Amino acid sequence: xxxxxxxxxxxxxxxxxxxxxxxxxxxxxxxxxxxxxxxxxxxxxxxxxxxxxxxxxxxxxxxxxxxxxxxxxxxxxxxx
Amino acid sequence: xxxxxxxxxxxxxxxxxxxxxxxxxxxxxxxxxxxxxxxxxxxxxxxxxxxxxxxxxxxxxxxxxxxxxxxxxxxxxxxxxxxxxxxxxxxxxxxxxxxxxxxxxxxxxxxxxxxxxxxxxxxxxxxxxxxxxxxxxxxxxxxxxxxxxxxxxxxxxxxxxxxxxxxxxxxxxxxxxxxxxxxxxxxxxxxxxxxxxxxxxxxxxxxxxxxxxxxxxxxxxxxxxxxxxxxxxxxxxxxxxxxxx
Numbered sequence: 001x002x003x004x005x006x007x008x009x010x011x012x013x014x015x016x017x018x019x020x021x022x023x024x025x026x027x028x029x030x031x032x033x034x035x036x037x038x039x040x041x042x043x044x045x046x047x048x049x050x051x052x053x054x055x056x057x058x059x060x061x062x063x064x065x066x067x068x069x070x071x072x073x074x075x076x077x078x079x080x
Numbered sequence: 081x082x083x084x085x086x087x088x089x090x091x092x093x094x095x096x097x098x099x100x101x102x103x104x105x106x107x108x109x110x111x112x113x114x115x116x117x118x119x120x121x122x123x124x125x126x127x128x129x130x131x132x133x134x135x136x137x138x139x140x141x142x143x144x145x146x147x148x149x150x151x152x153x154x155x156x157x158x159x160x161x162x163x164x165x166x167x168x169x170x171x172x173x174x175x176x177x178x179x180x181x182x183x184x185x186x187x188x189x190x191x192x193x194x195x196x197x198x199x200x201x202x203x204x205x206x207x208x209x210x211x212x213x214x215x216x217x218x219x220x221x222x223x224x225x226x227x228x229x230x231x232x233x234x235x236x237x238x239x240x241x242x243x244x245x246x247x248x249x250x251x252x253x254x255x256x257x258x259x260x261x262x263x264x265x266x267x268x269x270x271x272x273x274x275x276x277x278x279x280x281x282x283x284x285x286x287x288x289x290x291x292x293x294x295x296x297x298x299x300x301x302x303x304x305x306x307x308x309x310x311x312x313x314x315x316x317x318x319x320x321x322x323x324x325x
Binding site for chain 1: 124127129134135136139140206207211
């Protein structure tokens, strides 16, 4: 995070998430399913080569529960 | 819509220009695509998924088919505007019930197009608006599609053509089946809303079927629907005069 280019990271809004599962279909590299079908995001910034797929997963989410945010905005504790 | 005094006239002019055929063909194509889009949208909401059919395929197809349906609807409108068999101006594209030709039935098409625009614009901007308002707008798809079907049956020059009628009925059957699936599967906590939806589907089918067999499928519907007797002088040579419009 010392680089000048802004890194982005994926977050799930657990209240909005309805476990439609599109994110794990579109981005299995970063999103895995928990036993109930809800997404678990691999921590850390999204690799540059996966950013287009991450954006696609964000717009495809039926409940808009997947967010792509700047990595340095992540001041609050990691998601459960 | 009955325009008083028209029943006296006998001659009804129908256009046979390529543009008018394009209007009719693109209208039928848009109907099929809209129905496919409805089915895909419902499949999204019931989370249809098979080993060879991931969910993003349903969502992606729903989006693409909707956009293609919009394109065909625009061809439908543009060719109708260009042909001028149905005399209309640019304002009629968005404001319903202003055309003298089959005022009610063409107007329903205008309403369906307005709703379709609202559906597609809000979906393209979905990430920038609240999910609740997007969903509220998106529920009007259940209004847009039947209104579009009524428009097709009511004003369609080809309603009485057997394969067009069968195609329309197939579209209605497909969407009805999908909606019934959603009503039986989705929203387990909204029992009353699902029951109301089921009742609405049954009533709409009964009303629609009764209207169809007593209206558009009866001889003389063109006149009853509001085809003006002489839309424009039949001097172009490429017009034929029939009872069908």
